[in-house]
Amino acid sequence: MIPAPFEYARAESVDHAIELLGSADDAKILAGGHSLLPLMKTRLAQPSLLVDIGRIGDLSYIREDSDVIAIGALTRHHDVANSELLQQATPIVADTAQQVGDPQVRHVGTIGGSIAHADPAGDMGTVMVALGAEFVIRNAGGTERTVAAGDFFKGLFHADLAPNEVLAEIRVPKTSGGWSYIKFHRRAIDWAMVGVAAVQQNGSASVALTNMGDTPIRAAGVEEALAGGADPSTASARADEGTAPPSDAFASAEYRKEVSKVLVRRALEEALS
C-alpha cells in the first residue's frame, strides 16, 4: 500500500514546525513516522500536509536536570534503550524502550512520537504514567506548557495536544527503588496484550497498565491496597478495577482482566523484591 497524496514540508525548528502545522487544516507531524505512516499506507489517515520534524537536531538528547532526566521528544527508542544515564537513573525507561517494536522500529521511532500517538497498547505511555513523568509542550508564540503524564492521555489515540502544538521534552524522575515492566504478548514483535509498569518510589508503589482501557491507566485499586498494607498477592486481585480492556483478535476483555491480576502480582514481586 502507499499513502494517498500529500504535501511535504521540513521544519527547521520547533517554531517553524508550529507555523507549518498552522498552515493547513489537517496537517500532521512526521517524527519517525512509525505510528503515522502505517495508518497512512492503509489510508486510515490521509493528512494533506506532513510536517517533518525529524531534522530538528536539538530535540534529541538525554540529560540530567537535578532530580529529573530530561529526554528530547525526538530521541529514538534505540538511543533511549542504550542510554547509560537512563539505565542508571531511571532504568525502567531504558528497559521498556528496548521492548518497543523491533530493532528497525527502534532505529527510527521516537519516544515523543510514540507517546503523542496515545495508543493505549503503547508501552512507554504506561511507564510514564507509573513514573509520574511530565511532558513539555511547545505551542504557537514560543510559549510552552507542562502536563503531567496522568493528565496527558485523554482517550483512544487522543492526547492533550493541539494540532499546532509539539511535544518537545519528556521529564522522568530518577528512581531509586525497584521497578518492573512486564510486556505480556504472544510474539516478541506484538504490541502488549497487557502490560504492567510497577515502580517503587519514596516508600510507595505505583502501578500502571497497558492496553486495559482507552488510555494508559493507573491500577488505582492495587495502589490503594498496597498503601493500606496489603501484600502484592492480595493487592493484585484488584488489578482490573476500573479497567475496560478491548476484545480483539488476540484476546478477550475477560481474559485481559484476569491475566492482568497475575501480571500485576508478578510485576510487584519483581519491583518490591
Next chain:
Amino acid sequence: MATTEKYVGQPILRKEDPELLTGRGRYTDDLSVTGMLWMSVVRSPFAHARIKGVDTSRALDVPGVVAAFAGGDFEWAGPLLMAWPVTDDLKNAPHMPLAADKARYQGDGVAVVIGESRGAAMDGAEAVDVDYDPLPAVTDVEVATEHGAPIVHDDFGTNESYTWSLTNGKVDEVFANAPVVVRERYRIQRQIPNAIEPRAILVEPNAASGHFTMWSSTQIPHVLRTAMALATGIPESKLRIVAPRVGGGFGSKLQVYPEEALALSVAKKLGRPIKWVETRSENYVATHHGRDQVQEMEIAADEDGKILGYRANILANMGAYLRIIAPGTPVLGGFLYCGAYMGQAYHVSITGVYTNTTPVDAYRGAGRPESTNAIERAMDALARRVSKDVVEIRRMNFMPPFTEATQSIGGLMIDSGNYPATLDAALEMFDYEQMRKEQQARRDSGDVRQIGIGFSTYLENCGWGPSKVIGNVLQYAGGGWEAATVRCHPTGKVVVITGATPHGQGGETVYAQVAADELGIKVEDVEVLFGDTDISPNGWDTYGSRGAAVGAPAIAQAAARVREKAHKIAAHELEVPLDELEWKEGAFRLRGAPDVAKTIPETAFSAWRAHNLPHGVEPGLEASAFFDPENLVFPFGAHICAVEVDTETGKVEVLKYVAVDDIGTVLNPMLAEGQVIGGVVQGIAEALYEEAVYDDDGNLVSSTMTTYAIPGAPDVPPIAVGMGSVTPSTTNELGIKGVGETGTIASPPAVLNAVVDALNPLGVTQIERPATPENVWRAIRDARDGGGGAA
C-alpha cells in the same frame, strides 16, 4: 568435465543461492516493461451483499487513471477452473473473476481500475462508488449447515456442496460391539498461508501476433496456461506463462486467481502491458486460506487399547467458491484418519460447505494436517481412557514393518514403512525418560509452570500423483505425471528442463544432482530450467510434495535415455560392440580395459555435428521423458515435543522438539532437513499462534500481519532432526517419498498433545486450537470449574 563423484545423498550447496543472496533474483514485482499500466482491484467491504450498481465516473477523473471496469464489462469464455469435483452430485457455483450480482466474501472483487502508476490505480480504486445492499452473512462452517442460515449461492438452496465418504469393513458393527469408544471433537482453525512474497502479475500483450506473456507469482504456470485459455478464450498456443523467482507458495499459489484472468483480459482490451501487485492486506482476503474444519473423530478399541475401528465425520469450510482443488483438499486426508495404525473398520465422511469467507484451498499439507490432528490427538485420548502410556498405545497399534506395498484399513496401498523404527530413534534422541522425570518433578512441586510431552507418529500420502488413480478413483480433472527434458550441449554442458515448478524448495539443486549422477558429470555443469511454458511446455508443476517424488524420477528417466544414446555413439566411435562397453565411474569403459573410455560429454560434440553417427541414430543428444507413477508415496515419522505451560497465564513455550522422518531416499540431506525444520515451525505456528478470525458480520478481524500471529525467530525453538530408518519407496526407482509437507502435517498434534499432557493433572483433556494463552487459560479454568475442559 566428467566425474566419478556421486551427488545424490550429499549436502550439495544450493545453485539458487548466489542470485537470491545478492538481490539479483527476479521476482514478478521486480519486472517491468515499457508502457506498463497498473491495475488495482476494488473489493467488497461486505461479506455478503447485493451489488446494485458500480459507478466508475469519479475514478476516471482521478489523475493518472486510464480505465475502469466492473464485472459486467467482461465477457468470459468460462469460469475460473475448478478441477476437482470429488462427487458426481457436487454443487459448484461458477466463479467469475469479478462479482457482478453479489459479493460473497469480504475482499470479493467488484471492479478494477487501471492507472499510469501504482499510486494512481490505488487512488482510482478508492474513488469507485459501489452501491451495495448488505445481506446477512455466514462464516462458521457448522452454522452454515443449520436450517435458516444465510445461503451463499441462492440457486442451491443449501450451503452443502458435497459429501464424500469412504467405508471399509463393518463399521457400525465394530463400534456397536467395541468395549471402548473414544469420541473426540476438534475444530481446525482457519489459517492464512502467508507466503512472504505477495502475489504479483505482469501481462505483456503482442497486439500484432495476438500472443500474451504473463509473469505470475504462481506455483502452477502449466495449469494456469490451460485455465487462462478456458477463462479468457485466448488460444492456449498464444499464451506463455512464466513463473520467475517465486517467494514461497505453501499451496496459496497453487491457484487460478481472478487477478490473473483480469490482468490478461485488460491487457487484451487496452493493448498495453498490465501489472498488478497484491498488498499484504489484500493478500489476507484475496489469496485463498487453508484448513477450517470441524472434526468428529471416534476410535473403537478393546479394553487394552487395541484399535478395532475408526470413524470420522468432517465438515470442511470451502469459503464462498470452490477453488481449483478445494473440494479434494480435505479428501487428501480422507484415507489417513487411521494414521499408521491397524484396525478392522474405517469410515470417513467429508462434507464441503459454502460460507461467506475467503475461499479455502490447499495450504501446506492440505487435508493431511487435519487428519493427522484427528488421529494423533484421539490416540492420546485413547491412551488416557485405557490408562496406557502414549508411546505404548502407538506401538501396539502400528502396522508392522513392511517393504512391499501393503494395504491399510484406510484403503491405501502403502509403498513401504517401518513405523517403530522412527519412534525408537525419536525416543532416544529426545531422552524421553529424563523428560518424564522432569515433568514429574514439576508436578510434585506444584510449579506454576508445568511440563507436557506430546507425540505424533504420523503417516501421510503425497507425491501427487498417479494419473489413473487420481483421475479414476478420486475424480481429479488433471494428470499427475511429470515431464523432463535433458539436453547435452555440444560442449558437454547439460540443461535439464522440468515441468515441475520449484519455488524455494531447492529443486534446481536436487534436479541437477540427479541428472549429474545419471550422466556422470559435475553438478555445476547442469543448469535446470523451469517455470516458463515456452521452455518447459509440459508439466504439472509443484505442490503436494511431488517435486522430488515425481519430478526427479522424470529427470532420471530422461537422463537415462541420453545415456543410452551416448552409449551407442561411444561404441561407434571406439569401434567396439555396444555390450563391450560398460557404464562405470562416469564413463563408458571397455570391459577389461577401462582406460579405453568415453564420457557422455565426449559424445556430445559428435552427436551435434552428426558427421559420423551410427546407423539409425538421430543427431543431437537430448531426450525427454514423462514419468507417471503407479502409486502415491508415503512418508512417515515420529515427532516428540515438550512444552512448558504457564498455568496462570496460559502461555505455552516449546522446550524441545525432535523430528525423525523416513522420507525414503534422501536426495540432499541439508535441503531435506531444511524442509522438515521449516515445516515443523509452520506447524508449531498452527498449533500455538495462527488463526484467521471472522466476526459475525464476516469481517476478517485478523486482517494484517500485526493481528495474524506468524511467529518470529524469538517465538519458536530449534528443531532437532534425526534419522530412524530409510525405507525406499517402491513407487519410483529412486526410492523417494517426498518431504515438503511432513513437518507441517506431523507437528500440530505433537504440540497440542504436549499442552494437554502438561495440564492433564488439572483435569484438562481438551484444548482449542490454536493453544493461545487465552485458550489454554480457558481450558484450565473450565476444568477447574468442573468438566473436562473446553469441548
Next chain:
Amino acid sequence: MTNVSVTVNGQSREADIEPRTLLVYFLRETLGLTGTNVGCDTSTCGSCTVLLDGESVKSCTLIAAQADGREVTTIEAMAQPDGTMHPLQDAFHRHHGLQCGYCTPGMIMAAASYLEENPSPTEEEVREALEGNLCRCTGYQNIVTSILDAAGSMSGAKA
C-alpha cells in the same frame, strides 16, 4: 513533487518524486534496485530492511524524503565488486539459511546492522535481534546458525 538526494550504496542519487514515495519504492522503482523486497504493509515482516546511516530500518515505513541527505545501503552493495560475498551471504549459503529467498535481503541487512552493535551474540540474542523479520520457509534455525557463523568469521577477520 519533492526533490531528494540520497547516497545509495556509495553513489549520490537525486530525483524529483511524489512526496508519498516510500523509501522502498524510491529504491526499487526510481533507482531500479529491486533486491529490497516488500512483504507487508504494516511494518511487520522486515523484507524491506535496508541500512540508513548504517542502521537497519524498514524502508516501507519511511518516505524517501526522510532519507534525504543520508546514506542508504541495500543488499546489492553487500558483496564485493569482484563478486566475493559478504560473510553473512556466504554463511547463509553454506548453512542453507534461505529457501525462497524473499525475506533474505531483509534478514541479511538486519543481521549486518545487529552485528555492528553486538559482534559476538548468543543464539538467543540473534533470535531476539530478528524479531522484526518474518520468514515463512526456514523456521529461522538455519538463519540463526548462519548469523552466528558469520559473526565468528567477521570478528575473526577484524582481530
